[in-house]
Amino acid sequence: MLNPKGNNMEDQNRLPDSALKVNSGIEQPPSVDPKAAQHFLRKRKSLLPAGEYISGILAGNRTILSRAITLIESQRADHAKIAQEIITGCLPYSGNSMRIGITGVPGVGKSSFIEVLGKCLTSQGKKIAVLAIDPSSERSKGSILGDKTRMEQLSNDPNAFIRPSPAAGTLGGVARKTRETMILCEAAGFNLIFIETVGVGQSETAVHSMVDFFLLLMLAGAGDELQGIKRGIMEMADTIAITKADGGNIRNADMACQDYRNALHLFPPPESGWLPKVMSVSARENSGINTLLDIIFEYFDHVNESGFLEKRRMEQARHWMYTTIQEQLLDGFYRDPEVSRQIKEMEKRVMDGGMTSFQGAIKLIEEYRKSF
Numbered sequence: 001m002l003n004p005k006g007n008n009m010e011d012q013n014r015l016p017d018s019a020l021k022v023n024s025g026i027e028q029p030p031s032v033d034p035k036a037a038q039h040f041l042r043k044r045k046s047l048l049p050a051g052e053y054i055s056g057i058l059a060g061n062r063t064i065l066s067r068a069i070t071l072i073e074s075q076r077a078d079h080a081k082i083a084q085e086i087i088t089g090c091l092p093y094s095g096n097s098m099r100i101g102i103t104g105v106p107g108v109g110k111s112s113f114i115e116v117l118g119k120c121l122t123s124q125g126k127k128i129a130v131l132a133i134d135p136s137s138e139r140s141k142g143s144i145l146g147d148k149t150r151m152e153q154l155s156n157d158p159n160a161f162i163r164p165s166p167a168a169g170t171l172g173g174v175a176r177k178t179r180e181t182m183i184l185c186e187a188a189g190f191n192l193i194f195i196e197t198v199g200v201g202q203s204e205t206a207v208h209s210m211v212d213f214f215l216l217l218m219l220a221g222a223g224d225e226l227q228g229i230k231r232g233i234m235e236m237a238d239t240i241a242i243t244k245a246d247g248g249n250i251r252n253a254d255m256a257c258q259d260y261r262n263a264l265h266l267f268p269p270p271e272s273g274w275l276p277k278v279m280s281v282s283a284r285e286n287s288g289i290n291t292l293l294d295i296i297f298e299y300f301d302h303v304n305e306s307g308f309l310e311k312r313r314m315e316q317a318r319h320w321m322y323t324t325i326q327e328q329l330l331d332g333f334y335r336d337p338e339v340s341r342q343i344k345e346m347e348k349r350v351m352d353g354g355m356t357s358f359q360g361a362i363k364l365i366e367e368y369r370k371s372f
Contacts, residue, residue: 047071047078050085057090057188062161065188069163072177072184087180090187095313097186098300101207103197103233104217109243110196112283113217115151120289121192122159129161129185130154131178132196161190179210179320208236209319212309213299216240220249220256220280234260235267238276239295245280245288253280272308274299338367 048067056064071083104110111132118128130151154160163181182193197207208214216237234240240260245253260278270276277295281288303309333339343364350360 047082050082050089053082053086054089057086057184058093060189062188065161065184066163068184069165069177069181072180073165083180087183090184094183094186097190098192098213098296099182099195099211100192100213100215100296101195101197101204101211102215102217103204103207104243105219108217108219109283110217111151113241113243113281114194114196115154116283116286116289117292118151118154118160118194119157120286120293122154122157125159126192127159127161127190128192128194129163129182129188129190130194130196131181131185132162132164133178161185161188182210204233204236209316212303212312213238213296215296217243218256218260219243220245220252234263235270238270238272238274238299239292240264240276240278241288241292242278242280244282244284246282246285250280256280272303272312273306274302333365333368336368336371338371339364342367 048064053064053068053071057068068083068086071079071086074080074083102110102114114130118130121128151162155162163185165178165181178195182195185193195207195211197204204214214236216233216239218240220242242253242256242260257278257280264276264278279288279291279295281292283289300309303312334343346355346360346364349355350357355363
């Protein structure tokens with residue numbers, strides 16, 4: 001028999017007793033205790049007094065070190081204040097490490113090279129920190145931060161500390177707070193600090209201004225060995241290493257070494273009095289690594305004896321003072337309430353052709369000056 005909707009009445013009556021019926025069952029408890037989760041979040045978000053961060057860093061506590069670096073990288077005003085207190089407290093204990101900048105074209109094998117070099121140093125009892133600058137997306141502003149994945153063995157080494165940081169739109173991909181992070185790592189007792197840049201470009205100038213030794217990694221067999229390499233970058237290099245010098249690429253690496261040696265002879269001698277070296281290395285076969293370490297230690301002996309290292313660090317400190325002034329002024333300009341209120345309207349007038357870019361900039365600067 002059919003009901004008015006055309007369904008079979010007998011089938012409809014049997015549905016409640018059907019084997020397909022699903023019982024509501026017993027309500028399951030949450031997989032995570034809400035109270036415990038809230039306690040964890042409160043504990044994780046809470047800030048420690050600056051003194052506790054400083055004592056933890058000096059004791060070599062890497063958890064505290066990581067949390068302090070996060071404060072340095074933060075854009076929050078309250079984080080910036082405590083970060084400066086931490087840096088000030090750690091500054092007297094810094095300056096005793098070898099600061100080494102490493103750069104090279106994408107695909108040159110920087111991460112593989114640093115891992116092999118780092119493992120060689122930690123096997124000798126050295127403590128190393130790697131500050132890897134990851135490029136940030138222009139669209140999403142995000143970074144992959146995958147250097148710890150690429151340096152799997154080194155990241156598990158108790159004598160190594162790897163900290164990937166987002167470039168976050170700063171000049172040439174250099175993290176804005178790298179220099180302050182380096183101070184904390186030195187205070188934590190790391191003997192060598194490696195700063196890995198995102199590749200050949202403007203970032204090299206910024207990295208060169210915060211390190212003692214600048215290593216340029218290059219590939220062989222990729223066409224004209226000197227094509228596309230800016231003279232300024234080669235002049236900054238204290239050593240040039242041709243990577244992946246193994247298998248059938250050994251001959252190409254040897255030829256590339258000779259090309260670079262010839263090119264370096266055309267440059268004026270550096271102020272340090274150090275003659276830049278050129279050599280080949282292979283991370284896969286672990287060849288040339290010990291020779292490179294000998295060159296690095298020889299360089300530091302040279303600049304320490306001549307007094308150049310102390311002079312260079314003093315000049316770098318002065319450079320970063322002026323750089324910080326520029327950054328703080330720029331940050332204060334964009335945070336100014338009146339500038340924030342007018343900047344979009346000024347931008348629209350410039351784009352519509354009602355005002356030149358220069359006029360728009362001057363008007364905004366004048367508004368900013370009124371706040372003083």
